[in-house]
Amino acid sequence: GEEVAQTPKHLVRGEGQKAKLYCAPIKGHSYVFWYQQVLKNEFKFLISFQNENVFDETGMPKERFSAKCLPNSPCSLEIQATKLEDSAVYFCASSPSEDRRGQYFGPGTRLTVT
Amino acid sequence: QKEVEQNSGPLSVPEGAIASLNCTYSDRGSQSFFWYRQYSGKSPELIMSIYSNGDKEDGRFTAQLNKASQYVSLLIRDSQPSDSATYLCAVLSVSGGYNKLIFGAGTRLAVHP
Numbered sequence: 479g480e481e482v483a484q485t486p487k488h489l490v491r492g493e494g495q496k497a498k499l500y501c502a503p504i505k506g507h508s509y510v511f512w513y514q515q516v517l518k519n520e521f522k523f524l525i526s527f528q529n530e531n532v533f534d535e536t537g538m539p540k541e542r543f544s545a546k547c548l549p550n551s552p553c554s555l556e557i558q559a560t561k562l563e564d565s566a567v568y569f570c571a572s573s574p575s576e577d578r579r580g581q582y583f584g585p586g587t588r589l590t591v592t
Numbered sequence: 593q594k595e596v597e598q599n600s601g602p603l604s605v606p607e608g609a610i611a612s613l614n615c616t617y618s619d620r621g622s623q624s625f626f627w628y629r630q631y632s633g634k635s636p637e638l639i640m641s642i643y644s645n646g647d648k649e650d651g652r653f654t655a656q657l658n659k660a661s662q663y664v665s666l667l668i669r670d671s672q673p674s675d676s677a678t679y680l681c682a683v684l685s686v687s688g689g690y691n692k693l694i695f696g697a698g699t700r701l702a703v704h705p
Contacts, residue, residue: 511692521680521695534692569635571693580626581693583635 480504482584483552484570490590491560499587500552501570509533509573510553511581512545516566524568527553560591595619596683598696607705611668615681615696618662624684625657627666630698631677640666671703 483502491497503510512524523537527547538545542561547553557564567588571581596617605611613627624643628636642648642655642664654667664683668675678698685694 509691513693520697521693523692523694526692537692580638580641582638583628585635 482570482572482582484568484584484587485552486587487585488588488590490592493562493591494559497557497560497564497589497591499555499568499570499589501555501584502552503570503572504582506574507572507582508575509581510547511571511573512553512555513569513571514566515569515586521569524555557589560589562591565589565591594696595685595694596681596696598679598681598699600697601700602702603699604702604704605671607671607673607703609671609703611671611675611701611703613666613668613679613681613699613701615664615666616662617664617681617683617694619683619685619694620659620662622683622685625655625664626682626684626693627653627655627664628680628682628695629675629677630680636680668701671701673703673705676701676703 485500510527514522525535525538525545526533530547542558545555567586569586570584573581598615627640629639630636640653640655642657645657648655652669656665678700680698681696682693685692
C-alpha cells in the first residue's frame with residue numbers, strides 16, 4: 479500500500495497480560511522501524527528490520543519485548559507481561575532502501591495498560 | 593546533554609508571520625536531518641529533509657543546516673492557523689552501522705489569527 483498500516487488503533491490490557499501490535503509497511507520499503515512515544519513527545523527507538531532480518535535491536539527491552547517481520551505477513555511487536563509503564567503510542571515507520579529519504583510513519587497503536 | 597535539543601515552546605506567532613524553529617544536535621558525524629509535523633493525537637508527518645549545509649526550500653517551508661555549528665532550523669513563511677502543531681527535529685543516527693531516527697522533544701507552534 480501507499481501508507482504504513484497499523485492495527486489495532488487502540489489496545490487495552492491489564493497489567494501482566496500480553497499485547498501484540500501489527501504493522502504493514504509501504505509496499506517496496508525494505509526497512510521497518512518501531513518507536514515508542516510516551517508523554518506526548520518523547521520518542522524512543524525500539525527495533526528496526528531490513529526485510530525480515532533484525533537490523534538494530536539496541537532499543538528493545540528484551541526481557542519482555544519481541545518483534546518479527548516475516549515474509550508475506552504484517553510485522554509484529556509483542557509485549558509479554560505488560561507493565562503500567564508500557565502505556566504509550568507505538569509507531570511503526572518504513573523507509574526505502576535509501577533511508578536518506580526519511581521514514582514514513584503509520585497512525586500508531588495506543589496501548590493502555592491498566 | 594540530550595542528543596537532539598529543541599525549545600519546547602509554545603512558540604506563538606500571528607497569522608502571516610514567519611515561524612522559526614530551531615534544533616541542535618550532539619553527534620558531529622550526523623549527515624541526514626528531518627523535520628516532522630505532528631498534530632495532537634496523530635502520527636508524525638515528514639515535511640522536510642536536508643543533508644547539505646545551506647538552505648533547502650519547499651513551498652512555504654525552508655530548512656537550514658549548519659553542520660559546523662550542529663544546528664538545523666525550519667522556517668515557515670506566511671504561517672497559517674493550520675500550521676499549529678508540534679514540530680519534531682529528527683537526526684539520522686548511523687552509529688555502529690545502524691540507522692535510526694533520534695528525535696528532539698518537539699516545539700509546539702501556535703499560529704493565532
